[in-house]
Every structure is written in structure tokens, then in C-alpha cells.
Amino acid sequence: MSNKEEGSSSLAVVSHDITIIAEESEPILSESVEKLLQIANSRNVEERFSPIYTVPSRLRDVSLSSFTPRVVSIGPIHRGRANLKLMQDKKATYLDELLTEVCSPERGSRADILTRCEKKVSDSIKEIKRYYFGKYFMKDGYSDDKLVQIMVMDACFILQFINKLFKAGDELYENRLRSRSVGVDLVLLENQIPFFVLKDIYEVTFETLKPPPHSLTEMLHELLERVNPFAEKLNIDTVGNLSDERTPPLYHILGILHEFYKPERTERPIITAIPAAYSAVELHKVGVRFRPNKDKKFLMAVKFQHSLHKPTLKMPRVLIDNFFEVIMRNLIAYEQYSTPVKNYATSYAMAMDMIVATPGDVAKLVKSNVLVNNLGSNEKASYMINNICKDVTFPDFYYIESWERTKKYYNSWYKIPWVFTRKYCSTPWKAIALLAAVIVFSIAIIQFIFRLTRFKSFH
Template sequence: MSNKEGSSSHAVSQQEIHVEEREPILPRTVKILLDFVDRRQDKDKFSSIFEVPRRLREVNPSSFTPRVVSIGPLHKGRENLKLMEDKKASFLHEFLTGVPGSREETLKKCDEQVRGSVDKIRRCYFGMKPYSEDELVQMMVMDACFILQFIDNLSKSGDQHSENRLRSRSVALDLVLLENQIPFFVLRDIYELTFKTLESKPSLNTMLLNLLERVNPFFEKLKVEDLSGEEDPYHILGFLHDFYQIKNSKPPGIEELPRAHSAVELHEVGVRFRPNENETPNENRTWIMAMAFEQSSHKPTLRMPKVLIDNFFEVALRNLIAYEQYSTPVRNYVTSYAMAMDMLAATPADIARLGKSGVIVNHLGSNEKASNMISSICKDVTFLDFYYIESWNEAKKYYDSYWSKNIGVLKRKYFSTPWKAIALLAGIILFLIAVVQFVFRVIKFTSLR
């Protein structure tokens, strides 16, 4: 190489270094935002476990905060959860006693399996505190073993009434909080290394089904065959969400919010409300949250899922909606249901009407509490899709028809209260008496002539 070539090469090298040194250093906040964008654009990088954004959390913070047990890193160390944190050791001992092999051997296999997935586990969380590899592995193994042993104990206890039943349901509810999750593949890996080796244990999906039935607000039972089965969910909350999906569905195209008619308004024009579960199964039953407007019978009917309205209903729906709102690959089935209920149950009178129709069972103590709670669930929620648009359009068409409007006016004017109905009936009777008297007088006058 000549001296000229050498000096030229050296100049280029110096120029490259100079360019690298001049590249701006991005602020930490910008790096975080760019990383968040990258994760949302790539499903494989999507962080499925995250803190619920403030605009949803502030409406009701308690709906997203575990009451009994902490799972995963986002609520680790909370003072009010330390009691159950200490009890996890007892669950771990019971778990290790029930699987073949020595405790040391079992834990070693679990440790090695989870340790090999540490980087993948970290990518599942957004906003997680910095934990060392040992701390994260210990947390994942402990929490996975706790979950498996807890749901195994649920299957043994059945539905017996005991002082611990409410506490068990509270733990079950904690296990479906968005911020209180571990990756599903961690749970499945631990299950396959332990419980799957025992012939006496059911499949993981069956075990989880027993857990989720305790937080499912709908009276219709969850069924394993309702799952898509395409791939593992992100976590237990995602597994619950799978039961509320429509198979092979496409997001409905809507350009504006559908016209909202309340239960009372629809009832005034002759629409009945009937729970799905009491009728013969049909194509609409393929979706647990199906609502269908039918006019084939002698009276128009809106068929709906029968649901229990209580505090567990609120927590489950809020977490499912937060999951849908901020998870790019997840569709807004539960958000659609909440929006539909918000339209139908706008007032305490609407709750009373749906209650009389057997569509809802209200355990909140008053119709006002129920209507306020349903309205608050949809506060600050983005309206993206509406999977009831076809039924809502049919109901609107019927509501706007000539005969239904006149029926509504008649009901509001003359039958809105018992006294109005009695007054109308009395008026009709007096009118008929007057007509009869007039006819007799005409007959008498004609006979005299």
C-alpha cells in the first residue's frame, strides 16, 4: 500500500469516528417511547403485561390492584400482600410433595427451564423494575407453582361452602388482573415438567377453566371447545379473553357510533328481552356474549347473555377492556359488550326492566349502583369496533317504524303508571255507558213514533 493510500484510508477512518461522535445522544424518555413503538409494531416483541394507563386506572384504581396475592413483578413487595407472599412457601411445599422426584431435582428442572427463557420473559413486561436473573427466575418459578397448586386445590374443594370460599374467589380474581400476570408459556412449561407427568391431573386448560368459572360473570358456562386453539394466550387474562372471542370473525366496519336506545325505550315500543341460555341453541349461541334482535316471533325480542352484576363483574370487565384497548393484536369484543350494556342500562329504570326480564341479576344492592357502575366502566374507553352493529341497526329500524312509535306514545301517555291506566279504563267504561244509553234513547224514541 502506498503512503497516499494509507493516508486516505486513515482520513476515512477518522471521518467515520467523527461522524459517530457527532450523533446526538437521545434522552432516556425518547428511547423508551421508541422502544414502545417498536414493540407495538412487532407482535413477537409486544409487551403483553403492563401497567394500566392512568386514564383508565383513575376511574377505579382498586379494579386493577391485587387484594390478596401478588403475581409477577409489577406489584411485588406491596405491604398489604405480604401475608400471602409468606404463604406461597406452603403452597410450594405442597406442590413439590405432590409431584414425582425429589424436591431438589424438581426445582432444578424448573429453574433450568425458566432460566433459558429469561430474555423472552423480560420482553413480556413493559415498565418492569430491574430484577437480576436469579431474582426473576425465582419469582417466575414460585408464582407458577403457586398458581398450579392453587387451581389444583380448587378442583379438590369443589363448590363446598366454607369460610375460605370468598377468599379463594378473591385470589382467583387477582389472577386475572392485567398487572398481576406471568407469561403463559412459563406456566405451561412448569406444568409440563410437573403435573403433566401425573395421570391423575387434568390438562392445563381444564385446570384453568375451573379457575376462570369463578370470575366469569356470565351464567353460560365457559367451554374448552370455544377456544381458538391456534396458539397459547399471553397470560391467564388473555386465556379468559379467548373464551369471549368470536371464531373466524372480522372487525365490523363502523363509521360512527350507533344510535343508543335504552331498555325502557325499547320496551315502550314492544321489544322484549330474553336471556340466551333459556332458549334452544342456535347459530347466535356460538358466542357467549351474543345479542340478537329477532322479529320472527309474535313480538320483537332482543336476546342477550344472562349476567351477574356485582363487584367481580366490574373488575373482570375493566381488566379485559384495558387489555383490549392497549394490546394491538387483541380485538375489542368485551369493549363492544360493555358499550352495548352502557346503551341499554343507562338508568336505574333500565336495570329494573332488564332484571324483570331475567337478563341481569343485580347483587349490588340497588339499581342506581348498577347503572352507575356500568356507565363508569365505559368512561374514557375508546370506541373502536362494535360487534352488535347488525342487531342494533335492526332494533333502530323497528324503533323508528310508524307502528312502534305510536305504541310507544300510547304507553307513555296512558300506561306509564297504574293510575293512568285505571283512568283510561274508567274513561273507556264511561264512554261505553254513554254510547249504550244513547242507543237505548234512540231505540225508545223510534218506537214511540
């Protein structure tokens, strides 16, 4: 490390060295992700998969703001952006607070703990580089020493940010919205550091406290619950103990959020064609109700339940706002270009795109308590939902069974009574008019039969 070579172990020197902002405004990949993917095609899947990368223009150009941090940069890709300087400067404060909290005569001074953090990261520098797709970028952008500084500073910032969330509750800095904005930045695909780095820094810092105030699993659950757009809480049992070596490999914080959304059954339901789609309004006309789904094992579950009197499509209750779009787009981008990663979020976005065709569909789902629309208008919500799947491919669909059941009901005779009821009895006046028509028709039939009987009696 540069500070060691200069013979200085001063925390002030190290902290200042870490917070230097790179002069370049945005590191540039020497080759596009698409081209690099083609080059890597002949390699082993695990060897070529690098889970942190610049989102390809195919998805990025549709919504640039969804992949660009608003408040804080994490890792090397967005480091140096002028609009992120305020929080970049505050990282040294977070580092100082964290080291002050964990240091003691038994555990060592702040400088000792920082040195151990640097050593942990330095020993893993080759593996860290492998996590970033496009090694040309890493070679041209930062030296190993600089990369170590970035990893240590950003990992300490994340841990202390979450630690402050626990202490402050809903308030952090100016307001709750700002804390959520930081939280959303921490799940952007391009704004990640390897999870094992975060884990190593946690072991050197908070885990040395006996007992630690919170486990690493609890800390990340607290963070991700803040950005979870679904009404149902994230099930902490889904990811297990993140500090356990037996836990399946998780690549970064976005990957952990993705893990929270996985279904109980994860086999890939391959599709050869996009299934038939019916909008919320169309389904409502044939008697389908919409209800919130409270499935704690699969937060994105969409299930069709059919009984003769109550056909119901159960969907997760979700908050539709700008944060929802950011989170969904990053989960989808992670799935689209990450070979080992399954398409849970892509399937959910596809299902929503099919159910919501017009603002009227949004209104119906809002009325059914399935959507909470915070965008100001149903038109904006409809546009957002329909636009999220633009230029996205669908190799599989996790709701194919429910979609087939919905299609079967839509084309069956079961819907006839519902269609009749919706058309002629949807309002009290229509029902009264129908009843009057039936009475008049019945009287006419009775009169006809009476006259016919009298006519026959005369002859």
C-alpha cells in the same frame, strides 16, 4: 441461579430464596406506557407488542382498585406490596405441596423437580422479559436470577391453587369468597406471568403424573369459571387444547379468559360513529321484551329478534357485583392497549352503557331476569355500568347489526299498537276505563245516528 452458584440444591434454601419479598413497595416505570407506545410505533406490530404492562393512568385513575391485586401478587409488577404479604408467605407452602404431590423415585426428588422448573424458565428468560412492556423496569427492578425465582414460585402457586380448587370444591381456606378473590387477582392485567411459563411448569410437574389428574385446559377452565360473571358456562371447546402447539398463541391467563368470550364470527365491524342508543325503559315502552340469551358460542351475545307480536332483545344473564367491574375493566384495558387483541369486552360494555341510562333501566333488566344485582341498589349498579366505559375509545362495535335492527323497529309503525297498549292498557283499571270510554263513545254515536235518522224521516 444464585442457589446453584452457592453450591446448594436444598429445597429449603431455594424455597426461602424464592419467597423473599422485594424491598421496594411498587416498581416504577421510568417512562409512561403512553410514551413508550409512541416510541414503539415505528416497529413491527408483533415485535413491539408486550402483553403484560401497567395500565395507563387514563383508565387506571378511574378505578385504581380494579387493577390492583387484593390478595396475591403474580409476576414482578406488584411484588412487595405490604397488603399482599400474607399470601406471599404462603406461596412456599403451595410450592412444597405441589412438589410433594409430583415427586417419586421415578420422577425425582422435590429438589430435582424444582431444579428442572428453574432450568425451563431460565432458558426462556429473554422471551419472558419481552412479555413485560417497559424493559427499563425489568432492568432496574430484578436480576435474571430473581426473575426466574418469581416465575417459578408464581407458576407453581397458580397450578397448586387450582389443584386445591378441584379437591376442595367451593371451600378453600376460610371461605368461598376468599378463593374467588384470589381467582380475580389472577386475571388482573398487571398481575400476570407469560402463559408459556405456566405451561412449561405444568409439563415438568403435573403432566409427569400418568395420567395427570387434570389437563392444563381443564385446570384453567376451572379457575376462570369461578370468576366468570355470566350465567352461561365457559365453553371449553372455544380455546381448544392449551397444551397443543397448534393452538393460537395465548399470552396469559387474562388473555385466555378473553378468548373464552370471543364471538363465533370475529371480523371487526368498524364504526364511524357511535350508533343510536335506546335505554331499556324506552325500548320497553315500545313493546321490546328482554330475555336471557343462552348462546353458548358467544357468551356476550346481544341479539334483537323481531316478530310482529314479540320484539325481543336477548342479552347474556350477568351478575353485577364488584368482581364484575374488575373483570370487565381489565378485559377492556387489555383490548384498548393491545394491538392484536379484538374488542369483544369493550363492545359489550358499550352496549350495556347504552341500554342502562338510569336506575329504572337496571330495575327493568333485573325484573326481566337479565341482570342479577348484588350491589345493594339499582343506583349503584347504574353508576358502575355507566362508569366502566369512561375514557374508553370505540374503534368497532360487535353488536352493530342488532343495534341497527333495534333502531329500525323503534322508528317503524310496528311499535304503534304496543305504544297504545302500554299507555292505555298497562293496568286493569286503565283497560276498564278505556273500555268504558269506548262503550260511552259508541252509545253516543248510535244515539246520534238514531236521532239523525228520525230527523230525516220527519222531513
